Amino acid sequence: MTERIHATYWLETGVDPQLAADVIAGEQSSGTFVALPTETPELKARSGARVERLDVLDRSDTPSLPGGIEGKVYTRCALELSWPIENMGPSLPNLMSTIAGNLFELRQVSGLRLTGLKLPQSFARAYPGPAFGITGTRRLAGVERGPLIGTIIKPSVGLSPEQTAQQVRELVAGGIDFIKDDELQGDGPHCPFDERVRAVMRVVNEHADRTGKKAMVAFNLTGDLDQMKRRHDLVLAEGGTCVMAVLNSIGLVGMHELRRHSQLPIHAHRAGWGYLSRSPQLGWDYAPWQMLWRLAGADHLHVNGLRNKFSEPDDSVIAAARSVLAPVMPEAPMAAMPVFSSGQTGLQAADTYAALGCADLIHTAGGGIFGHPGGVAAGVEALRESWVAAIEGVPLDTHAERHPALRAALGFWK
CATH class of the missing domain: 3.30.70.150 (RuBisCO large subunit, N-terminal domain)
Known part of the structure; x- marks a missing residue:
């Protein structure tokens, strides 16, 4: 037939x-x-x-x-x-x-x-789909359960490699699991890709040697195919554990070829998704769109976040995350990890967990971490404890009574 x-x-x-x-x-x-x-x-x-x-x-x-x-x-x-x-x-x-x-x-x-x-x-x-998915990402990040607590290096552009490495130094000292380049950060003269990778990985590797915990950093290698392959090889040689590509910029062929070459998880950013989806009378739903990118090899896929800074409503965000966690087809699960971002703090943890029924995700917060009055380490701790409360079913205010970093975070998150 x-x-x-x-x-x-x-x-x-x-x-x-x-x-x-x-x-x-x-x-x-x-x-x-x-x-x-x-x-x-x-x-x-x-x-x-x-x-x-x-x-x-x-x-x-x-x-x-x-x-x-x-x-x-x-x-x-x-x-x-x-x-x-x-x-x-x-x-x-x-x-x-x-x-x-x-x-x-x-x-x-x-x-x-x-x-x-x-x-x-x-x-x-x-198409073999993701090479790492949820299981491989957890193994490389050293996070057996709960979400990967992550953040984005800001400002988007303008920082030097040394300034970027200093932000990473504060983050890894604070116990962060995952760090990503902004999708606008590529290979500009203020922060060349090669110099940024070497500077950041020196910090990550030194911290891992001291503590045994190695943060996963998704370096944005978006570019021509030969550039992406060479940049991937540099990240791998420097001990990195993740690369990032902007899907709508590199296309399906670029993604598939990167997957064939890559020995690292591919963090897939959906920049430009709005022009495909924002009009309800035109374009794509997320569920069919993400199927193509998972088949092409994406290990992580952005889905926005609850109560986000953009126009997407919460039910659409959750539907997107569920589609990433669902099998592409019955005989080919090809599990990928949804990435929640955009104006996120610990206030969204309980609702996110309740809607998905699992914590197989990356939860990234920029200002929600860097803006903590107690500093970056306290911001990481507060976000992590919000997820502990969510998974254990404890109200956030109650959990905060025993965790000062979370208690302080509630004041500025709200």
Whole structure:
């Protein structure tokens, strides 16, 4: 039996919904804007996309997007399409073109959002997925249970390698588990990548030699493919345990090739996610989007955070984190670690834990750590103790009575 790819969409159209669905199916497989003699019934049966389901949800008097065919009413539907794997083979770049190519700009479409994706097993055979995931990350970071307590080096840019290393020195002395470059910090003249890695790893390695605890640092190696490979090799040679890449900047091919080369976990940043997702009538849901990046090899995936500084609501954040923890497909779990960030403090720990039911995550706080009145070490301790309280089911104020660093943090977190 032929393997098929299934994708679901929220569709809005000003024309007959069945016509719009057929146009999308044809555009994304064997058809074009006019009937051609070479698109025979046999060819369509073999290679054409199928409309598997089309359910009317509701209607609107106005279109969500401009530029479409005007209608008296705009029908909103749940649409499911499927394609035979033979159209493209198990290829992530060509999958992207098929499920999210020339659909969104069709005149028959006044709104379209990719909401779900189901892939055949051949993709799992072609793409091994994360090399480290949750288990390997915990092993390298030395954190057996609870979340990895992390932070981001700030300011985003402008610090020298020595200034960056000084911030890292304070963090590792305070017991931090995880540190990441900001996505804007690359290889600029103020802080060259090579100098930054050597300066930071001297601090990390010296601390590990003294204490036995080695913080995981995700160095942002985003760049051309040869640059990323060379930068990875430097991090590995200096004793580093993680690298970071910005997904929308390097693309699926860059991510897959980095995964093939890498001997370290890949921390995947989703910078630019808003332009794919912020309009509810256009773009992607996170669940299908992250599947492609996990198959390509991402070990950690950003999901924003509860009560964050951006526009994403809490239910969307939790749905994103659950999708990262869920299997890509039943026979290929490919577990990755969700990364919570953006305006985070210990105040979100209990709700995050309750919503996920586990602590297999990285919880990063910048100002929530660096802003502690008792200093960085107290900030790390306070965030960690907030998670102890969350996992043990103890109210934060009650737990703070026995932990001065947490008690002090409550004053400035709130």
